Amino acid sequence: MALSKDELKAAIIDKATKxxxxxxxxxxxYACDPxxxxxxxxxxxxxxxxxxxxxxxxxxxxxxxxxxxxxxxxETKNQSND
Amino acid sequence: MPKHDxxxxxxxxxxxxxxxxxxxxxxxxTKPECWDILGQLELxxxxxxxxxxxxxxxxxxxxxxxIVGRYSDSPKQFPGVAHFHTVRLNQPSSKFYSSAKLRDxxxxxxxYGSGMTNMHGSTGDLVLLGTRTENLEPLxxxxxxxxxxxxxxxxxxxxxxxxxxxxARCEWACYDTASLCxxxxxxxxxxxxxxAFPYKFKFKMSGCPNDCVASIARSDFSVIGTxxxxxxxxxxxVQAYIKGEYKPNGGARTKSKAFxxxxxxxALCPTKCMRMKDGKLQxxxxxxxxxxxxxxxxxxxxxxxxxxGASILCGAKAPILDGAQxxxxxxxxxxxxxxxxxxxxxxxxxxxxxxxxxxGKNRERLGETMQxxxxxxxxxxxxxxxxxxxxxxxxxxxxxxxTDEEVPGGxxxxxxxxxxxxxx
Numbered sequence: 182m183a184l185s186k187d188e189l190k191a192a193i194i195d196k197a198t199k200x201x202x203x204x205x206x207x208x209x210x211y212a213c214d215p216x217x218x219x220x221x222x223x224x225x226x227x228x229x230x231x232x233x234x235x236x237x238x239x240x241x242x243x244x245x246x247x248x249x250x251x252x253x254x255x256e257t258k259n260q261s262n263d
Numbered sequence: 264m265p266k267h268d269x270x271x272x273x274x275x276x277x278x279x280x281x282x283x284x285x286x287x288x289x290x291x292x293t294k295p296e297c298w299d300i301l302g303q304l305e306l307x308x309x310x311x312x313x314x315x316x317x318x319x320x321x322x323x324x325x326x327x328x329x330i331v332g333r334y335s336d337s338p339k340q341f342p343g344v345a346h347f348h349t350v351r352l353n354q355p356s357s358k359f360y361s362s363a364k365l366r367d368x369x370x371x372x373x374x375y376g377s378g379m380t381n382m383h384g385s386t387g388d389l390v391l392l393g394t395r396t397e398n399l400e401p402l403x404x405x406x407x408x409x410x411x412x413x414x415x416x417x418x419x420x421x422x423x424x425x426x427x428x429x430x431a432r433c434e435w436a437c438y439d440t441a442s443l444c445x446x447x448x449x450x451x452x453x454x455x456x457x458x459a460f461p462y463k464f465k466f467k468m469s470g471c472p473n474d475c476v477a478s479i480a481r482s483d484f485s486v487i488g489t490x491x492x493x494x495x496x497x498x499x500x501v502q503a504y505i506k507g508e509y510k511p512n513g514g515a516r517t518k519s520k521a522f523x524x525x526x527x528x529x530a531l532c533p534t535k536c537m538r539m540k541d542g543k544l545q546x547x548x549x550x551x552x553x554x555x556x557x558x559x560x561x562x563x564x565x566x567x568x569x570x571x572g573a574s575i576l577c578g579a580k581a582p583i584l585d586g587a588q589x590x591x592x593x594x595x596x597x598x599x600x601x602x603x604x605x606x607x608x609x610x611x612x613x614x615x616x617x618x619x620x621x622x623g624k625n626r627e628r629l630g631e632t633m634q635x636x637x638x639x640x641x642x643x644x645x646x647x648x649x650x651x652x653x654x655x656x657x658x659x660x661x662x663x664x665x666t667d668e669e670v671p672g673g674x675x676x677x678x679x680x681x682x683x684x685x686x687x
Contacts, residue, residue, distance in 0.1 A: 206625045207419070207458055219620035220459070227457045230325065237327035237418075237458065240318040243626055244327040244418030244458035252320055 183216040189225050194234060194248070203252045204238045204245040266295070267302030271309065287379070294378050296343030296393065303341045314341075321348055321396050323403040327457045329414025330399060346395040350376070350402065351388040351415035353448065353455070356441035357428045358383065367410050375402040385481070386465065387425030388415035419462055421454035426468035427475040435558065436470025437488030437571035438599035444468050446605055447612075460616070461623035461632075471567065472553040478579070478590070483629040484612060485576040485590045486599070490568035493548040494557075500564035501544045511560050528557050572598045575611060577641075578630030588630045591638065593645060595652050611645070618644045 184192060192213035197205055210222050226246055229235040236249045265288070276282045284301065291297035303314050314336050321332035331349040338345035352368065368389065372378055377393030384390040394402065406412045415423035424447050427433070429440030447466055448455065454464075467478030470488040478485035503509045504522055511522045529537045536550035537557065544564075546557075558565045575597060576590035597607050615629065623632045633641045642649055667673045 206461070208461055208620075208625055211621075218617070220617070223457075223459050223620075224453075227327075227453070230327070230457070236320060237322055238318075238320050239322065239327070239330075239332060239418045241331045241333075242418065243462065244420060246458075247320075256320060 182214055182218075182221055184214045186225060186228075189214050189217065189222070190229055190234075193222075193226055193229060197235060197246060197248045198251070203247045203255050205247065206243075206245055210246070265291075265301075266298035267305060269301050269305040272301055272305050290378055294373075296347075296377055297379065299335075299341035299343030300347070300377075300379075300393070303335055303337065303344055306337070306340075315347075321399065323399055323414070325456075326403075326414060328417040328420040329456065331417055332396075333393075344393070347377070347393040348396065348399065350391040350394065350399075351384065351386070351417055351423065352391065352406070353413045353415040353423050354383060354387050354389050354425065356426055356444040356448070357431055358387075359428075359431065359441075364410070368412065371402065371405055371410065375405075386415065386422050387467075387476075388423050414456070416455040416463075419458040419460050420456065420464075421451050421459065422463055422465045423455065424448050424451075424466040424468070425476055427470050429468075429470040433470055434562075435473065435488075435555075435567060437490055437567055438470060438573055439601065440468040440470045440486075440488070442601055443486065443599060443605055443608065446601070447608075450609065460620060462626050462628050464616075464619075464629065466612075472555045473559070479576055480579050480587070480589055481581065482579055482590065483577060484615065485579060486573045486608065487576065488567075488599075489553050489572065489574050489596060491570040491572065491596055492568035494546050494551065494568060495566040496544055496546065497564050497566075498543050501561065502542070504561050504564055509561075509563055513559075513562050528560050531556055572596050575608075577615065578628070578633045580628045580630045585631055585634070588634070590630070591633065592652055593642070593647060595650070614645060 182189065193210050196210060196213055197203075200209070207223050207226055208219075210226055211217075211219055214222065226235060230237060230246070233249065235246045236252065238245045238247045238252050269284070272284045275284045287297045287301055291301070307314050316334045316336050317332060319332035319334070322328075322330045329351050331351070333347045333349055335341045335344045335347065368391075369378070369380070372380065372391050375394055375398040376391055379392040381390035381392055403414070406414075424444045426440035426444035427436070429438070429442075430436040431441055444466075453459070464484070465482040466484045466486070467476045467482035468486045469476050469478050472487055472489060474487055478487060500509065504511060505524050507521055510516065511527065516522075524539065529535075529539070533554050533556075534550045534552055536547040538545050548568075558567070573596070574592060575594040576592050578588060579590035580588050594611065597611075599605065600607065619629050619632055622636065623629065627635075638653065639649065642653065
């Protein structure tokens with residue numbers, strides 16, 4: 182890993198905040214530290230879920246990550262459109 | 264009293280088989296939301312489109328799998344199924360339960376859900392159908408604290424590993440499938456409960472090539488029991504089958520005609536590696552492909568060899584994107600050794616994951632990645648030398664693609680030197 186664990190956490194949150202869509206695949210976070218192994222990035226992303234800074238979003242067949250406030254707003258918007 | 268008219272669904276109760284419609288109507292007497300399942304399904308039959316929406320942020324804290332969010336797209340018309348989430352429970356290895364455990368699970372589901380179940384889903388889990396978002400955390404608390412029962416996998420997680428009954432009840436099993444399944448389930452808890460991969464990943468373990476869990480057709484990582492040495496033959500029992508003293512196929516054969524060794528066994532051997540000589544059955548074991556047909560027909564006469572292990576196959580999947588795909592044999596034989604905590608199996612799994620997590624595209628199953636990069640590349644990644652068993656038929660086109668390292672001297676050459684030998 183080129184980044185420390187905390188730096189990687191910050192980079193992941195930054196990516197999840199600025200990405201055009203609120204839901205991101207774990208693979209989308211690999212670019213946050215190209216030198217880190219995919220499993221290391223996955224473990225850091227899952228730590229962020231435990232801390233409540235990210236949350237899981239599931240399509241049913243695929244599980245993705247999202248910033249809680251962003252995804253909740255999106256879901257509320259979708260429900261009011263239904 | 265039915266809440267919705269369901270003339271189309273009622274037709275399904277008229278056939279000779281038990282109908283889920285009847286089950287739902289019976290369940291609706293105590294769980295009124297089941298009327299709305301029937302009503303919504305009737306509407307789907309009329310509209311020829313599903314009225315379920317799935318996915319979302321439902322789940323239990325810290326888990327990225329085990330709950331599949333499901334909602335009605337017509338909640339005002341069918342309020343009982345406005346939320347109708349599916350809960351997957353990790354089934355015990357080989358699906359051995361006590362009846363008390365099943366009662367406890369069903370009682371819990373009557374308390375928190377619709378009471379409807381699907382035992383089992385195609386992944387292997389116990390599937391509990393239909394609950395509301397606010398019931399999920401209390402249900403999960405009771406499941407884990409009172410029943411010592413965990414959720415299974417869903418989404419891009421490792422899916423709940425599943426296996427056949429193995430050595431627990433089957434004499435053909437070449438390794439203890441339940442033990443390996445349990446070990447992998449415990450070893451990879453994080454991968455089962457949290458997303459780890461580009462897409463779903465499934466382990467399935469069968470004790471012999473009969474492959475009762477269809478791992479060759481349904482799993483990314485298929486462990487199929489096999490043997491290295493010769494099929495064990497009891498010649499006296501072979502004669503007993505020929506004379507009609509033993510019923511073929513364990514008595515399950517439906518044909519009324521007498522057992523015919525030539526027609527029923529030897530003619531159906533895919534590699535024709537069997538023959539009768541001087542009244543004795545001979546098998547050319549080197550040419551046996553472990554199809555299991557002869558063992559299935561004469562279980563008292565033929566048994567797997569004694570040097571047992573498993574073949575590893577990779578990349579099967581159901582038809583979602585590119586169509587159904589059977590698994591490809593990668594390792595013809597490995598030992599399945601519980602004394603080393605299945606170290607050899609785990610090493611193979613993790614080399615696949617390390618590669619696939621980097622190379623696989625989002626929502627691409629391992630089999631699709633293998634197909635995209637080609638088997639030679641995958642074999643190199645796995646550090647496996649190609650062998651005849653890796654291919655189905657000899658190649659049909661004359662082009663062989665060599666890499667620079669595979670050609671003595673590489674592709675760099677002196678053209679003038681070349682032309683000296685090949686005059687224009």
